[in-house]
Amino acid sequence: MTENSSPASDAVRLDLDEVRSLALSVLRKAGLCEAQARPVAQTITECERDGRQSHGLLRLPGCVMTINSANFNRTAEPVISELTPAVVRADACFGYSLLAFERALPQLEQKAKALGVAVLAINNCFHFSALWPEVESIARMGLASMAMTPSHAWVAPSGGMRPVLGTNPFAFGWPRADTDPYVFDFATSAMARSDIAMAKLSGQMLPDGCGLDAQGRPSNDPAAVLAGAMTTFGGHKGSALSTMIELLAGPLIGDMTSLASMDFDAGERAAPCHGELIVAFDPALLGNDDPATNQQRAEQVFAGFTDQGARLPSQQRYLTRAHNKANGIEISRELYDRILAHGGERVAS
Amino acid sequence: MTENSSPASDAVRLDLDEVRSLALSVLRKAGLCEAQARPVAQTITECERDGRQSHGLLRLPGCVMTINSANFNRTAEPVISELTPAVVRADACFGYSLLAFERALPQLEQKAKALGVAVLAINNCFHFSALWPEVESIARMGLASMAMTPSHAWVAPSGGMRPVLGTNPFAFGWPRADTDPYVFDFATSAMARSDIAMAKLSGQMLPDGCGLDAQGRPSNDPAAVLAGAMTTFGGHKGSALSTMIELLAGPLIGDMTSLASMDFDAGERAAPCHGELIVAFDPALLGNDDPATNQQRAEQVFAGFTDQGARLPSQQRYLTRAHNKANGIEISRELYDRILAHGGERVAS
Structure with missing residues (x-):
């Protein structure tokens, strides 16, 4: 772990092994068995690696709530x-x-x-x-x-x-x-709930069309939408x-x-x-015994996107992956402290 | 067949058997074998029956073009x-x-x-x-x-x-x-191509977001979109x-x-x-050997739509079906004449 200096002095830099260790420590402390904890920590790590912060370390406090809930089986086989x-x-x-x-x-x-x-x-x-x-x-x-x-x-x-x-x-x-x-992987809601939760945390308003308040009126306020209804x-x-x-x-x-x-x-x-x-x-x-033609036809569709500069789903994610594998990731000091408060153990390079 | 008087004096009323006969006559005349023609005429009839005009009789001139195309096999088994x-x-x-x-x-x-x-x-x-x-x-x-x-x-x-x-x-x-x-059944384009073609025929503009002109600019003109690109x-x-x-x-x-x-x-x-x-x-x-619970859960989702007045996909279609089975359907005199010009035989009650 490195505590960054400016421009983002409140950022904490972690390599991917540190992300995994941090996640594992929270899950273990919450009482999740080792067999369950390992793939959960791995997915959190893969989401951080690929720049999908909304499904990464941010989820750990919610995991603790889930693991502690009455219906959850911590040692499920x-x-x-x-x-x-x-x-x-x-x-x-x-x-x-x-x-x-x-x-x-x-x-x-x-x-x-x-x-x-x-x-x-x-x-x-x-x-x-x-x-x-x-x-x-x-x-x-x-x-x-x-x-x-x-x-x-x-x-x-x-x-x-x-x-x-x-x-x-x-x-x-x-x-x-x-x-x-x-x-590709998308929510069939207009916006992922985790993104709405992130907007609420950071004080941002939502784009149009993402939800309704409790009275059924279109709303851009993440708190009102979380209390009302999201839209598809x-x-x-x-x-x-x-x-x-x-x-x-x-x-x-x-x-x-x-x-x-x-x-x-x-x-x-x-x-x-x-x-x-x-x-x-x-x-x-x-595939009718013609894998070469099939593959060529599929690749022609993908090239149809990239040749005109349209973003092919997952393209950006693989670029981010390569970057983050080499450089690690950054999370906010606030999130890091919140994870420590939920049972996380400090990670160090 | 009944030729309607006002208010729609240019309308032609057909019962569903007449729809099927009219479709069959066009397909036979174009040279489509009987085995192929029957299910095509049946689907056209079902689309008219359910109020899906864009996939009904309107398609017959296009069918003739397809049946006459070089790649088409009129007697395919x-x-x-x-x-x-x-x-x-x-x-x-x-x-x-x-x-x-x-x-x-x-x-x-x-x-x-x-x-x-x-x-x-x-x-x-x-x-x-x-x-x-x-x-x-x-x-x-x-x-x-x-x-x-x-x-x-x-x-x-x-x-x-x-x-x-x-x-x-x-x-x-x-x-x-x-x-x-x-x-449900939807085009993954913003609008079905047949609906854009219908808008062009009737001189209507498209809603926003349905397509681009040949220069890639958003357009509401159905002719420009048909020549440019539709959007998803x-x-x-x-x-x-x-x-x-x-x-x-x-x-x-x-x-x-x-x-x-x-x-x-x-x-x-x-x-x-x-x-x-x-x-x-x-x-x-x-279904884990519990069909009653599964069915009840599915019905709860459907009731969640209808109880608040949201339209459940296919709900309207079944209502139209019941109405049209009893009353037949109406098509414009223009379409009827166009179908006759493509080889259709006059149908009569």
Whole structure:
């Protein structure tokens, strides 16, 4: 750790091993078992590495709240079972989703490569952070995939003013031959809730169209939106997509919707608890025996973005990754102190 | 057929059998074989029945152009094959997609009900019209499903000005116990191309945000947008979703992207030719043996829309369906005459 001098004298610089150690220390202190803590700390580290601060160290105080909540199982051992030759189920047993994902991943890969398509249904998991690390790791196995989860009912449907839907992230990964996978991951809310929370902390107003106050009036005040309702991205289309995620990652796999997750939380303000659906596809099996043409056609789409200067999803993230692996990251002194106050141990170079 | 008097003296009223007969007569006259013509006429009829005029009779002149194009196979017999126990392939052999879908549907159902998830990959098909009739029919088998296709490269990615992506429709269906399925189907472009074409015909300007002129400037002029580039819905998120559709319904299944389809068309202005991906899921197999709770949770989401007066996707369509089944539909005298000029036979009550 280095305490920076000007221009940002309140910044704390950490290398990525320090990020991981800091995260691990908080999670251990909160009582999370080692098997659960490791992948959570790893994802926090990967989010910081890729410049996704909203899903990085900032999440640790919320993790402590979740780990201390009545429904959370600190020592959960995921139970992996084969539901059919095409479906693997991972019961996270009310721990975080990440260990369940990690344990079930080999079966998902094997099934998708045997059948061309396979499903991983994670049940009873507390949601942790971004989905892109999952679809990226699946893409590095040569598989395309989509991943989705409900969350808490914070988001009003298009045309409504009361929350029904979650922020319901949707992620997709596609393997590329000679470069990093194509990956995107977005909230189906107009803005991620963590970004609204960050705006509130930093005293910034929201752009238009991100939410409604408790009376259903459009609002730019993050506090009013957090107390009222967020809105979906893309009007009625984003709202429709969000319902699909509720249904596929909820009732389809015998798990909770965002409304049910909110009830289950009973005001504890823990992370949402629900299911996750991942569908993996094998281009090698489905691709009509012409991988070269298929790859060339996919690359032509990507070049169609970059050749005209449009940003290809994940492009900026890989650049940030390379930079931060070499240089480490900076967090504010205020956040660093808050993490220490939540049980973090000081990290040093 | 009834020729209406005022207030709409230029309107022609048809019952649904007349719609089907009119469509069939145009398709037969153009040389489409009976097996292909029947499901195309049926989908046109269903679109008119449900108030989706943009995908109804209006499409017939374009169908004639497609059927007459060099690449189209008027007598195509789809070839259905099992790729794996979870994947059925339907080679449409350069006919329309609909007959291929119909022929492969029993295998898709059987596979999804055996394994919990299954894929139907349609290849080498000329796109016809809306996807919602397909996901609705799958939902009526008790299965959830998503369907997607590329189109022609008419749509600029977020941050770009030149077309790369198609209008790339995405549809989803969910079976409900005691009522019509929950279904949505939207273009990932901000506006459907057929709606832009309708605006051009009727001399209306487009809402903001639907497209760019050939110089990349935002435009409300439908002619300028048709000659320039359409935009995606929902900014970078809609753009990302559209790329997923390019990849999954294109290179994943060994078929063309919207760019490749445009090249293949070689200026003939036929319908796009490409693949279609359908993924079906069986809630009965995946639902953790608690269908009552799952159904109740799903219905709670739907009630969350309707209880606050937000429109649930497909709700309006089912109301229109009931009305039009009883009352028939009206088309303009101009459209009716244009259809007759394209080979349609006069229909009469």
